[in-house]
Amino acid sequence: MNDFSAAQRSRVTMLDVAEHAKVSKASVSRFIGEDRALLSDAIAQRIEQSIAELGYRPNQMARGLKRGRTRLIGMLVADIRNPYSIAVMHGVETACRQHGYSLVVCNTDRDDEQERQHLALLRSYNIEGLIVNTLGHHRDELHDLHREMPLVLVDRKVAHLESDMVGLDNPAAVAMALAHLEERGYRDVLMVTEPFDGTSSRIERVSSFKAQIEQHPVLHGTSIETGSELTAQLKTFLDTPGPGPKALFCANGVAALASTHALRELKCKLFEDVGLIALDDLDWYPLVGSGITALAQPTTDIGASAFECLLKRLRGDDSAVRTLDFSAQLIVRGSTLGDSR
Amino acid sequence: MNDFSAAQRSRVTMLDVAEHAKVSKASVSRFIGEDRALLSDAIAQRIEQSIAELGYRPNQMARGLKRGRTRLIGMLVADIRNPYSIAVMHGVETACRQHGYSLVVCNTDRDDEQERQHLALLRSYNIEGLIVNTLGHHRDELHDLHREMPLVLVDRKVAHLESDMVGLDNPAAVAMALAHLEERGYRDVLMVTEPFDGTSSRIERVSSFKAQIEQHPVLHGTSIETGSELTAQLKTFLDTPGPGPKALFCANGVAALASTHALRELKCKLFEDVGLIALDDLDWYPLVGSGITALAQPTTDIGASAFECLLKRLRGDDSAVRTLDFSAQLIVRGSTLGDSR
DNA sequence: CTGTTAGCGCGTTCAT
DNA sequence: ATGAACGCGCTAACAG
Numbered sequence: 282m283n284d285f286s287a288a289q290r291s292r293v294t295m296l297d298v299a300e301h302a303k304v305s306k307a308s309v310s311r312f313i314g315e316d317r318a319l320l321s322d323a324i325a326q327r328i329e330q331s332i333a334e335l336g337y338r339p340n341q342m343a344r345g346l347k348r349g350r351t352r353l354i355g356m357l358v359a360d361i362r363n364p365y366s367i368a369v370m371h372g373v374e375t376a377c378r379q380h381g382y383s384l385v386v387c388n389t390d391r392d393d394e395q396e397r398q399h400l401a402l403l404r405s406y407n408i409e410g411l412i413v414n415t416l417g418h419h420r421d422e423l424h425d426l427h428r429e430m431p432l433v434l435v436d437r438k439v440a441h442l443e444s445d446m447v448g449l450d451n452p453a454a455v456a457m458a459l460a461h462l463e464e465r466g467y468r469d470v471l472m473v474t475e476p477f478d479g480t481s482s483r484i485e486r487v488s489s490f491k492a493q494i495e496q497h498p499v500l501h502g503t504s505i506e507t508g509s510e511l512t513a514q515l516k517t518f519l520d521t522p523g524p525g526p527k528a529l530f531c532a533n534g535v536a537a538l539a540s541t542h543a544l545r546e547l548k549c550k551l552f553e554d555v556g557l558i559a560l561d562d563l564d565w566y567p568l569v570g571s572g573i574t575a576l577a578q579p580t581t582d583i584g585a586s587a588f589e590c591l592l593k594r595l596r597g598d599d600s601a602v603r604t605l606d607f608s609a610q611l612i613v614r615g616s617t618l619g620d621s622r
Numbered sequence: 623m624n625d626f627s628a629a630q631r632s633r634v635t636m637l638d639v640a641e642h643a644k645v646s647k648a649s650v651s652r653f654i655g656e657d658r659a660l661l662s663d664a665i666a667q668r669i670e671q672s673i674a675e676l677g678y679r680p681n682q683m684a685r686g687l688k689r690g691r692t693r694l695i696g697m698l699v700a701d702i703r704n705p706y707s708i709a710v711m712h713g714v715e716t717a718c719r720q721h722g723y724s725l726v727v728c729n730t731d732r733d734d735e736q737e738r739q740h741l742a743l744l745r746s747y748n749i750e751g752l753i754v755n756t757l758g759h760h761r762d763e764l765h766d767l768h769r770e771m772p773l774v775l776v777d778r779k780v781a782h783l784e785s786d787m788v789g790l791d792n793p794a795a796v797a798m799a800l801a802h803l804e805e806r807g808y809r810d811v812l813m814v815t816e817p818f819d820g821t822s823s824r825i826e827r828v829s830s831f832k833a834q835i836e837q838h839p840v841l842h843g844t845s846i847e848t849g850s851e852l853t854a855q856l857k858t859f860l861d862t863p864g865p866g867p868k869a870l871f872c873a874n875g876v877a878a879l880a881s882t883h884a885l886r887e888l889k890c891k892l893f894e895d896v897g898l899i900a901l902d903d904l905d906w907y908p909l910v911g912s913g914i915t916a917l918a919q920p921t922t923d924i925g926a927s928a929f930e931c932l933l934k935r936l937r938g939d940d941s942a943v944r945t946l947d948f949s950a951q952l953i954v955r956g957s958t959l960g961d962s963r
Numbered sequence: 964c965t966g967t968t969a970g971c972g973c974g975t976t977c978a979t
Numbered sequence: 980a981t982g983a984a985c986g987c988g989c990t991a992a993c994a995g
Contacts, residue, residue: 292770295988295989304966305966306966306989307991308965310990310991311965313989319964320964320965321965324964324965336766338745339746340687340987340989341743342683342687342692343988344989346684346687346987346990347970348989348991361711367702371703378736384727385726386725387724402682405681406682406724407681538906538909545908565904565906565909565910568883569910635971646981647972647982647983648974648981649980650973652974652980662980665980681973684974684987685972687973687974687989688972689974689987
């Protein structure tokens with residue numbers, strides 16, 4: 282009854298339709314594909330009828346094999362549990378579907394070996410394009426793949442890989458954050474970032490921070506990484522006298538989560554003892570303390586743009602590689618009331 | 623240079639390897655597949671060498687076409703931005719990879735039409751099995767699909783669909799929640815759930831709640847749905863005198879988010895004015911007010927089990943359909959300090 | 964407009 | 980133990 286292990290699933294094929302409609306396979310193929318216009322109404326109708334009656338569905342595997350076009354896009358994600366990645370992925374998937382593509386998502390769990398396996402896998406399924414949101418080690422494999430198909434980097438650069446990129450305008454986002462903090466009267470800013478593992482956006486944010494702090498004479502700035510020492514480091518920061526009111530600047534949602542945790546451990550009053558502004562805008566930001574001020578990323582647009590980059594290349598666009606930088610949007614909440622409190 | 627639009631990507635094929643190793647395609651095929659044992663060491667080595675030199679990767683499309691086995695599992699997700707779905711999906715994906723399968727994820731955004739499209743799509747790609755975490759309307763299509771391949775339902779039942787199911791033991795979870803609330807001195811419980819859209823787990827939780835409240839003479843219980851009226855309804859609940867201390871019981875993470883939002887709008891002190899226990903355990907629960915008490919679901923296990931159900935069926939298991947109910951785990955935080963406060 | 968033919972890359976009988 | 984030949988389901992020439 283239930284023998285799914287049998288290799289041959291007996292599905293209705295193009296030949297079945299052709300015979301049922303008393304036409305050739307070619308005609309059915311034409312009906313399925315782009316050249317339906319070439320068919321006489323009489324035949325077209327017979328085919329349509331047969332397809333409906335038999336419940337025929339073209340086999341994409343076979344189509345892909347023949348045409349070299351699978352309508353499949355691959356996406357390599359470093360951490361599928363990161364809300365940012367999910368949001369971007371959602372944008373990508375929506376754009377894909379709108380253009381008749383499907384998305385194969387591969388989560389690497391930040392593991393290089395898994396990245397390698399997934400790359401091989403995606404290749405073996407003849408995907409037409411690749412969206413990369415991982416560290417992009419395995420330079421060679423990526424290069425090889427990039428010879429065969431278009432590739433776009435999301436939220437990170439990969440050295441020596443000439444491809445389109447889409448992400449956030451990090452210097453501008455940092456500038457927005459610092460301007461806001463300064464305006465609200467904060468003077469001593471600590472940037473909290475996840476550890477440097479090579480993620481370019483992380484590096485960009487911290488280096489922008491350091492560079493811009495130099496330009497803001499009234500601001501004092503330092504930076505630390507999340508980890509087991511975080512609570513202790515925050516304590517040091519809070520206990521050390523500085524030039525004025527203190528605030529944290531979390532470089533992404535994960536850092537914001539960790540920092541808030543640590544502040545609670547230190548029994549800080551959120552956010553009277555210390556201000557906080559965080560990149561990304563997660564749904565729980567409004568719920569913590571007096572609410573966390575955010576720099577929201579336009580994740581849907583970022584995802585959609587990533588796909589559109591691929592699509593352009595697939596359609597033959599051969600122009601120079603582009604970098605798309607989106608702007609963050611400031612959403613003020615209670616965590617940066619500062620002086621005006 | 624960059625002509626990705628060309629249909630034929632010139633990849634190295636089995637024939638290339640065969641010629642390079644001066645053997646027949648059949649031998650290469652045997653080397654790739656299960657019957658490597660049938661090859662002489664000499665030939666096996668020549669083939670291995672050639673494969674490495676040429677960087678050959680078997681084409682999964684072609685393999686799937688021939689054998690009817692694509693090593694692809696499909697997963698239909700109602701809402702990819704729901705943390706529960708993500709967590710389960712992560713469990714599924716991990717299990718898939720461990721067994722050489724890949725996962726094609728289709729997000730329906732709670733839209734029936736998208737569910738239909740995705741079903742057709744997955745079918746056209748010859749997936750071997752399907753994991754369903756949507757409303758499962760389109761009964762007919764699901765039935766058709768279920769004739770062709772094994773299918774497992776996650777966190778929801780679908781009427782008249784005889785298939786394996788894996789999810790939470792909802793009555794037991796509700797019992798844990800009520801026992802905990804009673805023990806902590808709460809007497810007036812309001813269950814908050816997302817609107818009834820047919821999701822069976824939602825219905826189960828509420829009906830279990832109502833049934834069990836009857837058995838707890840000391841507890842008073844009512845239930846409401848999230849929506850634009852939520853804040854007003856909560857206010858009514860809080861303002862109406864009851865048999866004793868009040869607490870909310872949120873049926874999942876989304877309801878917890880909405881409820882906490884509403885409580886803040888009402889200027890409630892979290893959680894002195896009202897207790898709160900929520901199903902699911904999201905990473906921000908500890909950060910809100912005094913921390914939200916949770917009933918965590920073993921999402922990784924649920925995902926892995928879902929895949930293993932499929933695998934068993936794929937391997938020919940023809941026994942009666944099973945229902946796997948996992949147990950929730952109580953994680954006590956500040957939101958249910960109750961009397962002991 | 965329509966049918967015939969020849970593969971796409973691979974697995975699987977058959978022989979040998 | 981190995982190779983030749985056929986076909987999976989479909990598209991793309993080429994004829995007619």
